[in-house]
Amino acid sequence: MIVTLLTDFGDFYPGVMKGVILKINPKAIVVDVSHSVEPQNVFQGAFLLYNAYKFFPNAVHIAVVDPGVGGRRRALAFECRNHIFIAPDNGIAYPSAKDDGIERVWVIDERKTSKITGVLSNTFHGRDVFAPAGAYASIGLLKEIAEPYEDEVVKLELFDYVVEDNFIRCNVVFIDRFGNVVTNLKAEEIKGKYLFFEGVKIPIVRCYEEVEKGKPLALIGSFGTLELSVREGSFAEEFGVSSSDSIELKQL
Template structure:
C-alpha cells in the first residue's frame, strides 16, 4: 500500500521519517504531498489533505501538523473504507476520514517508540507516526487500541448574511492566489466581491481581465479564490490566513 506524507516540517524532518519507515519496510513506496504547510496551521493541513487524499486510491496517509506535540493530545490511526490516516488527534484528518467513511479509530500507544529506540517530546513524526505507518504496512496492530471518537474540524464553515459572505483563508499558493474555504454554492450568481476597498470581478479564468488586475473565480478546490492576473493577491491584500469577510456584488 502506498504511503503519503503531508507535514509542516519543511526539509530534514520528513527525510528522517522516511528513514524510519524504510528501515522497517524496505520496499515501502512513499510519496510527498507537501511539507510546506504553514507552521502549526492545522486548518490548512486539513484543507489540503482533504483535496489530495482521494487522488491516490487506497493509501496510508501520514499527516503531521502538530502544535500539541508532546502534550495531552492523542496519536491516532483512522481506518476508513479505502484508506488509513495516521496523525495527531487535532482535527487534521477528520474531514478526509469522514468523507471516506470511518470504519475504526485507534489510539497509538507511545510505547511504539521502542521500535525507534527513543521518545522525544518534539518529534513524534519520527518516534510514533513513522513506526505506526510501518506496522500498518505489515498489518501489525499490537500498539493500537480501538477508541470511539476523534476531534472534529469543519473546513468549510462559512456564513452568508445579506450582501456579506464570511469564511477563512485556507491556503495561499506560490502564485499568491488567496484560496478561501467558501464553496461555490455560497456565491452563485455573484458578479464580484469587495475586500478592503478593492473590487474583484467574478470571472471564469485569469485571461478574462488585464494583466495586473484583480479577479475572483472558483478554483480547482471548488472554492472562491481571489487573485491578481500574473500578480500576487496575497501580497497586494496583505493577507495570508485567518477569517475573511467579503461584500458580494449582485
C-alpha cells in the same frame, strides 16, 4: 502500498520519517504531499489533506501538524473505507476520514512505536510515533502498535463560512506561491458576477486571461473553492491578506 506524508516540518525531518517507514516496510511507496504547511496551522493542514487524499488509491496518509507534541493529546489512526489516516488528535485528519467513511478508530501506543525507533522524543513524534504507525498500517499490522479507541475525537469543520443574502464571511486557508488567496468558500455559494472586497469591485471569471494583466479577479480554483487573484501578480501582497485571515465579501 502508498504512504503519503503531509507536515509543517520543512526540510530534514521528513527524510528521517521516510527512513523509519522504509526500515519497516522497504516496499512502501512514500509520497510527499507537502511539508510546507504553515507552522502549527492545523486548519491549513486539514484542508490540504482533504483536497489530496482522494487522488491516491487505498493509501496510508500520515499527517503531522502537531502543536501539542509531547503533551496529553492522543496519537490516532482512522481506519476508513478506502484509506487509513495517521495523525494527532487535533482535527487534522478528521475531515478526510469522515469523508472517506470512518470504520474504526485506533489509539497508537507510543511505548510500542518508540521501541521501533529506540527513542521517544518529546518534540519529534513524526519519527517516533506516526512514521512507525503508518509503516505498520501499510503492512496490515496496525493492531500490533494500537488499540481500538472509543472516546470522542477532535472534530474540525473546514467549511465554517457564513453566507447571508449578498454578505459572505469566509476564511483564508492557503496562499500559494503565486499569491493566490485560497478560501474555504464552496463554489455553490457564488451566485453573482462580482465580489466587493475592501471597496474594490472584483469580477468573477472562469480563468485568468479574462482580465487584464495586473487586475484583480475571483474564480473557482482547483480546490473547488473561491480564490482571489491578481493576473500575473499577487493578491495577497497587493491587498495585505494573510493565511488564516477572516475576510468579508459582498457579491452582486
